[in-house]
Amino acid sequence: MAELVPFTVPTERDKTLLVWELSSGPTAEALHRSLFAVFSQFGLVYSVRVFPNAAVAGPGFYAVIKFYSAKDAHRAQMACDQKQLFQKSPVKVCLGTRHKAVQHPSLPLNSSRCQELANYYFGFNGWSKRIIKDHYHSL
Structure with missing residues (x-):
């Protein structure tokens, strides 16, 4: 079954992974990479955010990873847990969060993210932002 991947900022729980028990040795930047x-x-990742653990949890980090596709997030969760x-x-x-997510309005992607998404799924390199007039209809 095909999945619809909208040109919006992913906010759905089924596109979000929570990764924890990350080592305290590397820096947050190294963990991000x-x-x-x-x-x-x-699959195409929208964002990776790394946070230090709360003081009660001990040293280390956790991360929130957002995918454009719920299928990709699910495959990653199954393979990496x-x-x-x-x-x-x-x-x-873990896929999603345990608490009920607050519904956020769908925000459109900026043009560079749209281009990245289109290139990833359609395989084109360098989409044009120009509007091309069909010369056959102008005759």
């Missing part, structure tokens, strides 16, 4: 490299293998990925200990990967 590693997470992006791993999860982008499953309880795996070591890029560190010695396994990470936990």
